């Protein structure tokens with residue numbers, strides 16, 4: 371069978387009935403663009419098995435349905451397959467998606483894999499199945515914010531003259547070297563797959579590849595000593611790199627990890643074997659593979675703990691590695707802190723999160739125009755200004771040109787309306803589609819990540835993402851999704867996404883005002899309800915109604 375590749379249409383020629391529908395049509399294909407997706411042939415976008423559609427047949431049905439969808443109709447997607455169309459009304463979302471959801475007791479990888487093998491489900495990760503993945507850029511700003519916050523908290527400065535050691539340079543993990551160098555530091559990162567590392571050099575996320583871990587460490591220390599921001603990818607297993615670091619006696623300033631440890635069968639790769647041997651073992655004996663993964667992850671986290679013990683700031687970067695290591699016998703795994711309670715929660719208390727937009731024209735000048743607008747509107751926020759300026763210099767677009775900007779409550783609505791106005795006036799060549807990661811302030815329940823260690827112990831309460839999704843549907847987002855298992859794996863998270871199109875119309879302006887207010891607003895409610903003083907005071911000074 372010849373391999374089929376997808377690429378979003380560009381320009382002003384519509385294939386669908388209007389821009390709301392066209393946006394979904396372009397974005398599902400953009401997620402699968404060979405420049406965007408990690409494994410486009412298998413419809414895998416990022417994050418282990420995170421897919422945009424269940425299979426090729428299902429994808430073709432989604433595209434065919436969008437081509438004939440009417441402005442008052444809504445397509446329903448169940449785990450990456452279109453299952454029907456409903457006649458609703460023009461202000462309703464054009465697509466509703468539910469991906470990878472399983473009832474509590476069945477919410478396990480084994481049950482998911484059984485259903486997946488039967489062709490009944492797919493794993494949607496977060497933005498893969500909800501069609502708003504924008505390549506590695508989507509995570510770079512969050513990663514940058516995290517490293518900057520960690521630098522401020524622990525060193526009172528940026529990362530100049532600091533060494534960060536990590537692993538996993540995949541779809542999301544590759545943001546680490548770029549973010550660390552943007553913050554002035556040196557990043558040494560392992561990945562078992564050389565071709566993944568090569569892709570990062572090509573897309574300018576990584577500076578160089580050094581095959582020998584010892585030499586790589588030596589070069590990294592030299593750059594650190596000279597205060598040069600630099601990143602090095604090492605094609606080896608995480609355990610191999612960390613063993614070399616530990617045995618050398620070097621204590622890195624920071625240690626973290628973004629291998630796909632949320633999935634011990636398809637994401638994580640055991641050591642003491644090549645990737646080819648690992649693939650062969652996975653196909654031949656999945657149970658044996660998982661035993662090897664468990665053995666490796668235990669060693670991996672033990673090494674991280676060892677470096678932590680010796681003084682390295684060590685944090686979990688949202689891949690569930692601590693849970694897997696604990697299950698494999700590392701009782702101390704949770705001595706490593708999660709990055710959300712450590713560095714990101716204060717941002718969530720202001721409704722700030724990974725807001726992003728994509729130029730449907732395909733023209734980079736449209737993003738340059740929105741960048742200029744963002745600098746004009748938010749340029750007095752030093753962190754936002756620095757990010758946009760650095761992103762303009764360093765970020766290579768993947769697929770349709772896009773920008774991520776961690777805007778907060780109030781800012782998102784103001785910016786969305788201003789962009790809608792630029793579309794209306796013709797200053798932008800075509801409509802802009804706005805969305806966000808599910809890792810946002812009000813849209814996720816994930817006790818090992820976004821909602822770890824909540825003040826009131828409400829970590830596992832999943833009413834919040836459901837309320838968030840319902841509010842976004844009522845507000846008229848263009849598409850809304852509810853997913854399970856993103857980031858940390860089956861049984862560990864429930865989360866929701868929304869995407870809304872600015873097509874320049876007054877109808878779009880009304881939707882934008884409603885969605886971009888209630889979406890981050892639900893995050894303020896969630897954090898105020900949990901008792902965070904910052905969220906309560908933000909609510910009272912910004913007119914967020916807490917009821918009563």
Ligand code: NAD
Pocket residue numbers: 408416417418419509512537538539540541542543544560561562563566606607608609628629630631632633637638639640641666687688689690809856857858
């Ligand atoms: P990915 O599957 O695209 O990449 C994972 C990479 O890890 C691959 O390149 C793989 O070769 C490598 N790898 C696997 N096992 C390894 C090992 N033992 N040693 C060295 N390399 C190994 O996944 P991704 O999109 O980069 O996401 C990585 C992880 O981060 C996932 O668990 C994901 O759920 C999580 N995640 C975190 C955030 C966040 O905000 N912190 C956001 C999205 C995803």
